[in-house]
Amino acid sequence: MKLATIEAMWETEPAPAAFNVVAWPDMERRENLFAVEVPYGMGLIATRSLTGEIPGINELVDESKDRIRQGALAWQAMQQIRENPRDVDPDVRETFLQNQHTLGYAYLLLPFTDDPVNATNEQIDDAAWSAVPNVWPMFYAFRIMVACGFFFIVLTAVFFYYTSAMKLEHVRQNRRWLLHIAVWSIPLPWIASEMGWFVAEYGRQPWIIEGMLPTSAAVSSLSVTEVLLTLSGFVALYSALLVIEIALMLKYIKKGPDDGTWPDQGRTVAAAGAVPVAAE
Numbered sequence: 585m586k587l588a589t590i591e592a593m594w595e596t597e598p599a600p601a602a603f604n605v606v607a608w609p610d611m612e613r614r615e616n617l618f619a620v621e622v623p624y625g626m627g628l629i630a631t632r633s634l635t636g637e638i639p640g641i642n643e644l645v646d647e648s649k650d651r652i653r654q655g656a657l658a659w660q661a662m663q664q665i666r667e668n669p670r671d672v673d674p675d676v677r678e679t680f681l682q683n684q685h686t687l688g689y690a691y692l693l694l695p696f697t698d699d700p701v702n703a704t705n706e707q708i709d710d711a712a713w714s715a716v717p718n719v720w721p722m723f724y725a726f727r728i729m730v731a732c733g734f735f736f737i738v739l740t741a742v743f744f745y746y747t748s749a750m751k752l753e754h755v756r757q758n759r760r761w762l763l764h765i766a767v768w769s770i771p772l773p774w775i776a777s778e779m780g781w782f783v784a785e786y787g788r789q790p791w792i793i794e795g796m797l798p799t800s801a802a803v804s805s806l807s808v809t810e811v812l813l814t815l816s817g818f819v820a821l822y823s824a825l826l827v828i829e830i831a832l833m834l835k836y837i838k839k840g841p842d843d844g845t846w847p848d849q850g851r852t853v854a855a856a857g858a859v860p861v862a863a864e
């Protein structure tokens with residue numbers, strides 16, 4: 585499902601599937617309003633073959649519906665076993681054992697009904713679609729990360745060329761825009777990491793363990809106040825550290841590079857980072 589949402593693949597396409605470079609995914613209509621495709625691209629990247637099929641979101645949702653129905657049987661059997669754990673009816677036990685691998689899916693129903701076994705088709709539909717992360721942020725967060733990745737490769741190659749050809753002075757005099765790009769690129773690895781982390785974590789919702797344990801069934805019992813207090817503590821601590829760090833960095837930037845002398849004692853330093861030695 586994560587892969588299907590990253591690629592905004594609503595339908596299972598005949599292998600090898602096309603790769604959507606740019607698309608406008610619409611969650612309401614459950615389709616892409618437009619897409620620029622590279623034929624065969626997705627099939628080759630994801631399956632490394634011309635024959636491997638990649639299931640689309642709609643097909644995965646249909647599979648989820650079957651698992652939800654099956655999971656509801658396991659859920660009901662589990663309730664009966666809990667009521668009378670010392671004397672379990674063999675049929676109930678058998679029902680549980682046969683359907684337990686889909687038990688997690690029954691939990692998807694709990695936000696929509698208290699009675700999973702008698703869930704309506706509409707409730708099952710809602711539960712199955714609740715397991716689809718919003719496609720738009722997945723699609724673009726992934727692409728921003730990958731665009732950053734390819735940009736870094738090109739930038740590194742360009743500067744590798746200029747430094748190994750000893751032409752950095754030429755860059756400084758004639759290609760200053762390259763130095764500007766380098767400086768403005770400093771936040772990009774951070775942005776790429778955040779995007780990657782977002783894809784990994786948001787994309788796996790609503791599961792803590794895929795297909796087994798939904799996040800809603802695994803959250804801790806901490807109150808909102810407790811979470812707010814600890815979060816505020818962390819924010820305050822790290823903000824203070826950030827201010828101190830930036831202040832220290834600015835102080836040492838203003839001081840400038842080491843010219844080899846200790847300003848206060850008039851002693852020279854043998855080499856960068858070496859222990860100061862007495863001046864002659």
Ligand code: HEM
Nearest residue numbers: 729730732733734773774776777778780781783784785787
């Ligand atoms: C060259 C293009 C790149 C590709 C094809 C790529 C691919 C991926 C994929 C497929 C994931 C999802 C893993 C998952 O959901 O389980 C991911 C996660 C991630 N990526 Fe990228 N990535 C690229 C560039 C980058 C760059 C440049 C950075 C950072 C500088 C980055 C940082 C991350 C991070 C932090 C995660 C989350 C890892 C986790 O929490 O499990 N990625 N990447």
